Amino acid sequence: MKILVIEDDPKTGDYLKKGLRESGYGVDLARTGTEGLRMALGEAYDLVVLDVSLPGIDGWQIMPALREKGDVRVLFLTARDQLSDRIRGLELGADDYLVKPFSFTELVLRIRTLLRRGPAREADVYDIAGLHLDVLRRRVTREGAEIALTNKEFLLLHLLVKRQGEALSRTLIASEVWNMNFDSDTNVVDVAIKRLRAKVDKPFATPLVHTVRNVGYAFGEPPSEGGD
Structure with missing residues (x-):
């Protein structure tokens, strides 16, 4: 390269x-x-x-x-x-x-x-199931309601959204969002997901962040491997 x-x-x-x-x-x-x-x-x-x-x-x-x-x-x-x-x-x-x-x-x-990444550029705006994520302006809304996120919460949501439908491991999420590898007994990813759900999912009827058993998390429709 x-x-x-x-x-x-x-x-x-x-x-x-x-x-x-x-x-x-x-x-x-x-x-x-x-x-x-x-x-x-x-x-x-x-x-x-x-x-x-x-x-x-x-x-x-x-x-x-x-x-x-x-x-x-x-x-x-x-x-x-x-x-x-x-x-x-x-x-x-x-x-x-x-x-x-x-x-x-x-x-x-x-x-x-x-x-x-290959030739295609990443999208700047995502609209999924009523959730709107503007990457450039770092703005998130769902069903028109503004959602205030911390920097790490925004990075986490952005990762989940841009790879919607994929089951992402905790190790991958930790590497992408925190730029480091965590010990297996560190629950920082689970804690961050819980906080993100409280803002993005809890106030709304349809959950978008799903747990994939024995793997990690996914965004959108629950993966076929099973989720909560």
Whole structure:
């Protein structure tokens, strides 16, 4: 897999180039927006790590050209941390948005996730059985009623919704939502599910979050393996 990093800060750029190469990727580094766009359009890359504030042309201007090129993945890595910036980046067509300062481990996990997805981009809005989930605005309603979720509850619901119908193990959920593996005797996933159900299911007639015996949890119709 080949990655292009477009980053003008020398220290950050060198750090990303070295770290991503050590993680097994082929990496090219561009230090200006102009150079980065030229390289992105002239070479075949699987993913572009793109800063917003760049000399020459900025990341906002580069993004439309990358989308015209085709299905190259784009991850914004920037100090621009306002919600409006994140929305703008994703609306321009980026596949992910990570704010500096960042965890390198999290960056690699996000890159791996993006490169596993294939050509199709993840949906930004989901409407399922009266539940509306807006990923960009981090807004959830059901039957028109606003549902206030914590950050982890939102990530958990998003995971369940985007993989609706699948039986997800506690180990997978812990890895995806908390970015780490938990000991088998840790009940953090079960506790989080209980809190999520209290907000998403309890006030409504039809439950959407189901327990799959000996596996974990699923969203939507109960899987054929059996549930509660």
